Amino acid sequence: MSAEPTVATRPALPLRLLRSPLGRIVAFSATAFLIGVVIARIYDGLGLPKGAIPFSDVTPLIELFRLAPVVLAYWLLVRIIENRRIDELAPRKAVPHVLLGIAGGTALFSLVVGALWALGAFVVDGVNHDVPWLGPVLVLGVGAGVGEEIVSRGVIFRIVEEGLGTWAALLFSAAVFGGLHAWNPNATAWSALAIAIEAGLLFGLLYHVTRSLWVCMGMHAAWNVAQGPVYGIPVSGFEQHGLLASHMRGPDWLTGGAFGAEASVVALGLCSVVTAGCLAIALRRGTLVPPPWRRNRAQSA
Numbered sequence: 001m002s003a004e005p006t007v008a009t010r011p012a013l014p015l016r017l018l019r020s021p022l023g024r025i026v027a028f029s030a031t032a033f034l035i036g037v038v039i040a041r042i043y044d045g046l047g048l049p050k051g052a053i054p055f056s057d058v059t060p061l062i063e064l065f066r067l068a069p070v071v072l073a074y075w076l077l078v079r080i081i082e083n084r085r086i087d088e089l090a091p092r093k094a095v096p097h098v099l100l101g102i103a104g105g106t107a108l109f110s111l112v113v114g115a116l117w118a119l120g121a122f123v124v125d126g127v128n129h130d131v132p133w134l135g136p137v138l139v140l141g142v143g144a145g146v147g148e149e150i151v152s153r154g155v156i157f158r159i160v161e162e163g164l165g166t167w168a169a170l171l172f173s174a175a176v177f178g179g180l181h182a183w184n185p186n187a188t189a190w191s192a193l194a195i196a197i198e199a200g201l202l203f204g205l206l207y208h209v210t211r212s213l214w215v216c217m218g219m220h221a222a223w224n225v226a227q228g229p230v231y232g233i234p235v236s237g238f239e240q241h242g243l244l245a246s247h248m249r250g251p252d253w254l255t256g257g258a259f260g261a262e263a264s265v266v267a268l269g270l271c272s273v274v275t276a277g278c279l280a281i282a283l284r285r286g287t288l289v290p291p292p293w294r295r296n297r298a299q300s301a
Contacts, residue, residue: 021163101218145221174200234260
């Protein structure tokens with residue numbers, strides 16, 4: 001006797017809405033907020049410092065509390081709502097992909113500094129021997145690398161790409177990423193735009209071609225740590241006390257001004273070259289996701 005054919009049942013409407021691109025983004029945001037409320041109560045109960053904490057005073061425990069809402073909300077989003085493995089954060093890829101990202105981020109920002117030095121814009125005054133490494137590395141490296149990449153690439157870029165295609169995801173996630181930096185100290189409309197183009201587009205395409213948040217996290221962290229704790233350049237508007245005692249000389253369009261080298265045309269140009277390389281890889285592979293109307297047209301043809 002032949003077995004009865006199985007009929008796939010369509011999920012109920014509430015579940016379909018929850019699993020839609022917009023539903024998942026809203027669910028992640030709400031979950032992170034609620035977890036954050038609980039985490040804040042625990043944080044206060046432990047008597048940990050409140051308010052704006054200097055980078056040098058941040059401890060591993062403080063940074064753990066800061067990252068917990070985003071990390072836990074993403075785990076719940078992927079494992080419970082999307083009902084899949086977190087392939088973009090697969091443990092077996094962690095070490096090699098993070099190291100690859102760190103190497104890439106360090107090399108890229110070192111190229112930026114080297115170009116600024118060759119142009120006479122980056123001047124080294126000496127070496128600092130009292131750099132508070134732990135706090136800045138936790139905030140600028142681990143905190144920004146993990147938290148911002150989960151939100152910007154793991155949630156916004158990835159989910160918008162599924163719904164509206166790669167180009168829409170790149171533009172939207174880059175705009176959000178640049179906008180989030182518009183409130184930083186010494187930020188300007190130009191610095192927000194530069195961040196959106198040089199980092200938002202770059203990290204979006206880097207995630208697209210690698211499908212690994214580990215690579216993006218490593219590169220993001222290394223870029224920030226090289227910029228601040230190593231070269232002594234302000235990171236996204238935040239002043240730094242780095243290994244090199246340095247200052248910039250020249251017009252703001254070249255040096256980035258008080259915001260730092262991320263607002264320099266040199267960083268914008270070099271990052272755009274790497275972005276173009278990632279785009280070329282995606283085009284050669286044919287992996288760019290088309291918008292939904294083109295998908296529907298292809299399916300009906």
